[in-house]
Amino acid sequence: MSKPKNNNRYILTVVPIIALAGFLFGYDTAVISGAEQSVQKYLIEPLGLGSFTHGFTVSSALIGCVIGGFISGFLANKIGRKKTLILAALLFSVSAFTSAYPEILFFTKDDPTLGLLFMFNIYRVIGGVGVGIGSAIAPVYISELTPKQSRGKYVALYTLSIGIGALIVYIVNLNIASGQSLAWIDDFGWRYMFASELVPALLFFILLLSVPETPRYLALKQEYDKAAIVLEKVNGSKEKAQAILADIKESVRFESAKKISIFTYGKLVLFVGIMVAIFQQLIGINVILYYAPRIFAELGAEQSASMLQTVIVGIVNVVFMATAILLVDSIGRKPMLIGGSILCAFNLFMVAILAYFEVFGISTLIFMLLYVASFQLTWGTVTWIVVSEIFPNRIRGQAVSIATALHWIANLTISSTFPPIHDVLGGMTFSIYGALSVLAVIFIWKYVPETKGKTLEELEHIWEDNSTDKKAVL
Numbered sequence: 001m002s003k004p005k006n007n008n009r010y011i012l013t014v015v016p017i018i019a020l021a022g023f024l025f026g027y028d029t030a031v032i033s034g035a036e037q038s039v040q041k042y043l044i045e046p047l048g049l050g051s052f053t054h055g056f057t058v059s060s061a062l063i064g065c066v067i068g069g070f071i072s073g074f075l076a077n078k079i080g081r082k083k084t085l086i087l088a089a090l091l092f093s094v095s096a097f098t099s100a101y102p103e104i105l106f107f108t109k110d111d112p113t114l115g116l117l118f119m120f121n122i123y124r125v126i127g128g129v130g131v132g133i134g135s136a137i138a139p140v141y142i143s144e145l146t147p148k149q150s151r152g153k154y155v156a157l158y159t160l161s162i163g164i165g166a167l168i169v170y171i172v173n174l175n176i177a178s179g180q181s182l183a184w185i186d187d188f189g190w191r192y193m194f195a196s197e198l199v200p201a202l203l204f205f206i207l208l209l210s211v212p213e214t215p216r217y218l219a220l221k222q223e224y225d226k227a228a229i230v231l232e233k234v235n236g237s238k239e240k241a242q243a244i245l246a247d248i249k250e251s252v253r254f255e256s257a258k259k260i261s262i263f264t265y266g267k268l269v270l271f272v273g274i275m276v277a278i279f280q281q282l283i284g285i286n287v288i289l290y291y292a293p294r295i296f297a298e299l300g301a302e303q304s305a306s307m308l309q310t311v312i313v314g315i316v317n318v319v320f321m322a323t324a325i326l327l328v329d330s331i332g333r334k335p336m337l338i339g340g341s342i343l344c345a346f347n348l349f350m351v352a353i354l355a356y357f358e359v360f361g362i363s364t365l366i367f368m369l370l371y372v373a374s375f376q377l378t379w380g381t382v383t384w385i386v387v388s389e390i391f392p393n394r395i396r397g398q399a400v401s402i403a404t405a406l407h408w409i410a411n412l413t414i415s416s417t418f419p420p421i422h423d424v425l426g427g428m429t430f431s432i433y434g435a436l437s438v439l440a441v442i443f444i445w446k447y448v449p450e451t452k453g454k455t456l457e458e459l460e461h462i463w464e465d466n467s468t469d470k471k472a473v474l
Helices: 006-030 032-047 051-059 061-079 081-100 114-145 148-177 182-195 198-208 215-220 224-235 238-256 267-282 285-298 303-327 333-356 362-377 379-389 393-447 456-473
Strands: none
Touching (some): 006 032, 006 148, 032 114, 051 393, 061 081, 148 379, 215 393, 224 238, 238 456, 379 393
8 A cells, every 4th residue: 555645744743843852852961061161160160169060060960861761751651742741841941041040049140159059950950851751752752653664764853853952052052152252151151051942942842732642652541542543644544544553452452461560571671772772871972062162172272163163063963863864764773883883982992092192183073073973873863763662562661761761870970970080081081982882882783683664563572572582691
């Protein structure tokens, strides 16, 4: 049966709205790159606090990401995917406003205190909760809505929006700082950087009101008529929608007939999904995203030039994430992850070697950009596709929330430890992330199955059929 012309048209009205969660993910986590040095001068140095506090403050939003990741599964199963994303949009909005003016409730401007530093971090944590929820549920929403043959491409649109969000905030930060004195940036500029997130956050909230709930969630709640309506809109055919709904019902009935726990399908599926999410952070990409201006400044660039080079990083992000969309449903998930790990390891080791011999400048920048390109072409895009589709229907919400929370714990660990480790090792710090990239090659090759071209219900059978044997592996 040929696919009706209006099939993709409907999907493309819904998926870009959900993908705004990725845009805000990238925006919120990268906005700190332009503001972190000003925040350091305003809140940390006057209190006599050092690099550990600085690292914690830069990455404090990640505590919220961990919390958001852990509660996302409960919320998604309790109130639905759509309402959970609406909550995330509200958290983004609150955090953007309060991070820009943390003195709003209890404190006086230009009077830094430990209390003010604490509240600034709380406001960043609130935004992090939104990121954690969105990063877990948006890919799940897209994977549960879209057809199997194009599921990877549409989830990749979500990951592309992460890169676009980071690029846009780099440009916003550059425009805010352009032509301004350091004193103005340290006094006002960083506040505008945080406040700018209000625009996409409120837009996300408004647009979410128009999207449907996912058909698989509706089926889990036995709202089969509503699920059929959504499936028909997605697939353009009532007959095809009914056939898919029948498969979903069978899956739901099978899962309802037995006692379901997070370990129902064995430990290996959890191990694989969680480790894919963790390895994406261990490879070290967010060290570049969070600290890019500082890194480039230490490589010899002036402040304005370092922020411009950060924009270049953002452009590389988007170009190679967009390229990944063209490849992920043809090459497949597993080959892309293995190839990406090898390329990331090579480029990180080259940056470390150049730093060891005190070779800075354009050569180091080139290898750093090649690393970013390699990562975004593979891990940056494929990770959330695999995490969103690898878990069986009944445990997907809970399993994705655990994987996402541990992903953010890994992110917090890597980003908060970078300043003190960098103080000791300098550019050789990148060799640590290179070694972890090598470990990622071994893990993907040994444990991760190929998921392209399979329905979520077909993927479920992989773990049902092999759970007994694979438990022995662990």
